[in-house]
Amino acid sequence: MMGTTALLLSLAVAQSSPYVRSHVDKDDSSTQCLFWTTPTLTWNLSSVGNPESVDEQKQREFAAIRASFQSWQRIFEDCGNLRFSEGPLLDERRVGYVQKEENHNLVLFRSRRCQEIAPAADKCWAEETCGNVYDCWDSDDRTIALTLTTYDERSGIIYDSDIQLNASGFVFTTVSSPPCAQPISSKTPNCVATDVQNTMTHELGHLVGLDHTWLSSSVMYPQAPSGEVSKRIIDAGSRDFVCRAYPKGLASQSCLTPTLNASSPGDTSLALGRQVAGCSTTGGAPWLSALAALSWLGWRRRGVRS
Ligand SMILES: [Zn+2]
Incomplete structure (x- = not known):
């Protein structure tokens, strides 16, 4: 009993740390951390923007996305080793990483639910590819956004990360x-x-x-109520993560030493992992209205070997 209480207590403490790094095995903090080693991370907006928005609002949404990158960029400039660079608008609508192809770190809005447009018998459901095949939102209705990250399972080095915003389930705004x-x-x-x-x-x-x-107080808190704008500003703990994991003038820091060598792109034994992070509302009965207004930011993990 004491042991259980102590364990639960230590878990609670760990989960409310100023920051928590992502791991190769998301449920096992003894595994390697995920991190970028590239000095410049180029990202691209999908040219489509938010299909639910008129052109003027699309531009405001693009500006808001750029402002988010700039908030992180300012911290990296102070104490980090990574630079963000916006590439051109792309017509690309696929998320994920394909070996030996050109990949982009893409930010896009999905405005149609896969459940409404992908036939139930389509093999994309089993293959978890409906989102790309039908250009639709393939997660649940209560999820606001998903970040899909592909990394080397041995080294933890990130290859690719794409962000999808759920415009089929949420009204996105830019006013303060x-x-x-x-x-x-x-x-x-x-x-x-x-x-x-x-x-x-x-x-x-x-x-x-x-x-x-x-x-x-962390921007990485897993709930975000409708109407929230306070998490536009990055908290001290998340800033500290940048300074420690990406120290200025030094190599990005892994969690395990010695760091296992990264696989080379031509390596046939390359083991790629993928993690999906997202956030969703809880919904619920009227007496849960306070909770219903909250959004949950959850993790889902799919390991793939290719
Ligand atoms: Zn999240």
Whole structure:
């Protein structure tokens, strides 16, 4: 009994740390951490933007996404070793990583639910490829965004990371106040529903190798209520992660030493892992209305070998 209490207590403490790094095996913190080793990370916006938005709002959403990258960039400039560079707008709509092909770190909105457009008998469901095949949102309705990261399972080195925003289930906004009254009826409200920059700042934490923490002040806290904009600003713990994992003038830091050598791209035994991080609302009965307004940021993991 004492042992169980102590274990639960230590788990709770661990989960509310200032920051938690992502691991090759997400449930095993003794495995290698995920991290980038490239000095410049080029990312691209899908040219389509948010299909739910008019052109002017699309531009504001793009600006909000760029502002999220800039918030992280400022920390990397102070104490880190990674630089973000925005590449051209792309017509690309596929997420994930394909060996021996040109891959992009893509940010895109999905505005149609796969359940509505991909036939139930389609093999894409079993292969978990419906999102790319039909250009649709293939996660549950309560998930706001997903970050899909592909990495070398041996070294933890990240190859690729793509972010999808769920415009089929959420109204994305860019104004700073006031929070929208619930339920949100307009597709273009002049209030804060799901803030693009707030969401992207969290997802970019996943992109650079952060897992969730239950420290409520962290941008990596796994819940985000509708109307929230406070997480546009990166907290001290997440900043500390950048300074420690990506120290200025030094190599990015792994969690296990000695670091296993990265596989070379032509290596036939290359083992790629993929992790999906996202966030969802809980929904629920009226008496859970306080909870219903919250969004949960959850993890799902799919290991693949190729
Ligand atoms: Zn998350």
